[in-house]
Amino acid sequence: MSDELQNLRNNIDRLDEEILARLAERARSAQRIGVIKQGNLYRPEREAQVLRRLAAANPGPLPDQAVQRIFREIMSACLALEHPTKxxxxxxxxxxxxxxxxxxxxxxxxxxxxxxxxxxxxxxxxxxxxxxxxxxxxxxxxxxxxxxxxxxxxxxKICGEVNLRIHQHLLSKAEGIGAAKRLYSHAQSLAQCHEWLNRNLAHLSRVPVASNAEAARMASEDPESCAIAGEAAAELYGLNVLAANIEDDPNNTTRFVVIGDHDAGPSGEDKTSLVCSSLNRPGAMHALLEPLARHGVDMTKLQSRPARGGLWEYVFYVDIDGHREDANVSAALQELNERAAFVKILGSYPVAAI
Structure with missing residues (x-):
């Protein structure tokens, strides 16, 4: 072994010990905060600010996402010292x-x-x-x-969001798909892989089930079947990946929201979600949206859903940039309340960090 290699390894050992000492110091500080607050330490806005600050300060060579994932785990472990988040x-x-x-x-x-x-x-x-x-x-x-x-x-309330890139895999106990007679999957995944399935497995019977994980479980017990699910399900149920990334759209992403009994405070880069309905009169929809434009609030989503109250009545799900406590957002929401038949703020929360 060369002297240079040994010196590098010694340096890594020294740095690991320094990192461990700093982690212990950080954990003790988190414990002390728990004593002072006497409650749940999880604050979505604080975590988002920490992750953004670290990404901005990252000198490399680790990519920003890797740095954020590492510190997410550190924060998770520190929170669990006082109260494992359920x-x-x-x-x-x-x-x-x-x-x-x-x-x-x-x-x-x-x-x-x-x-x-x-x-x-x-x-x-x-x-x-x-x-x-x-x-x-x-x-x-x-x-x-x-x-x-x-x-x-x-x-x-919505207090956070998660964007997850969805990679669908064809899984089975078998080494190949020649003997497969059935395909288990959630209906959404069947739709996301529709074109690939038509090209490659048009002959297989498609069986919708409650979730992809359930599809993987069923395939693990049925040697004449295969399933569409993710990598985690393949590992959990001991299935072979016969074909990877079979989703039709390579950018296939699902957005999840975090729900709790509170939303989040301002983090500096936030989103507000709300649902509203318009009065039944000409120009009502324009009247709903006009305050957002006038106060410089960017609307990033508008989704209609049938209302439960009557035939051909709808509610509108809206996402806007900014926190409900921001001056321009607050002013726009106040006017929206005055014009709409119904408004419910679903929550303000940090934009997904990674």
Whole structure:
């Protein structure tokens, strides 16, 4: 072994010890904050500010995303010293919802799988979970209508968001697909892989199931089948990846929101979500949107959903840039309240950090 190589390894060992000492010091400071606050240490706006500051200060060679992932795990471990954050998600284990929850809350969070999106809301509202993670829209297939309806009907607030790149894999216990007779998958994933399936597996019977993780579980017990699911499900159920990244859109991304009994304070780069309905008269929709434009508030999403109250009546889900406490956003929302038949602020929260 050369002297240079040995010196480099010695330097790494010394740096590791320094990092460990600093981590212990950081953890003790986090514990002290917990004693002072006497409550949950998780603050979405604070975490977003920390991750953005570290990315801006990053000297390299590690990419910004790697730095943010490392510090997300550090924050997660420090939070768990006082109170492991309990997070409900659409299960079972191995779903993309679980991956989104781990991405946002880190590996030290206590994740709680549920059978349905409704159960995620119920777990948080009942206090059995601190937060929940639910999908609200996919870049290919559009809005998750059930989740939007629950946000309207439930008192919980959006306090964060997660953007997760979705890579769909063809999985099976078999080494090849020649003997496969059935394909299990969630309906959304079947739609996201529609063209690939038509080109390559048009002969297979497609069986929609409750989740991709459930599809993987079923394929693990059925040697004459395959499933569409993610990498986490493949590892969990011991399945072979017969074809990777079979989604039709290579930029296929699902947006998840974090729900809790509070939203977040201003972080400096925020988003506000709301739902509203217009009065039934000419120009009503223009009247709703005009205050946003006049106060310089950028609308990034407008999604209509049928209202439960009557035939051909709709509510509108709107995302805007900025926090509800920002002066221009506050002024626009006040005018919107005066003009709309109904307005509900779903929450203000930091824009997804990574």
């Amino acid at each position: 997070v409900a998600y659409l299960g079972p284990a191995g779903t993309f919802s679980e991956s989104a929850a781990r991405k946002h809350f880190g590996g030290a969070a206590a994740l709680m799988p549920t059978a349905a999106i409704d159960d995620v809301f119920r777990a948080v509202e009942a206090g059995n979970a601190d937060y929940g993670v639910v999908p609200v829209e996919n870049s290919t297939e559009g809005a998750v209508g059930g989740a939007l309806d629950l946000l309207l009907a439930n008192p919980l």
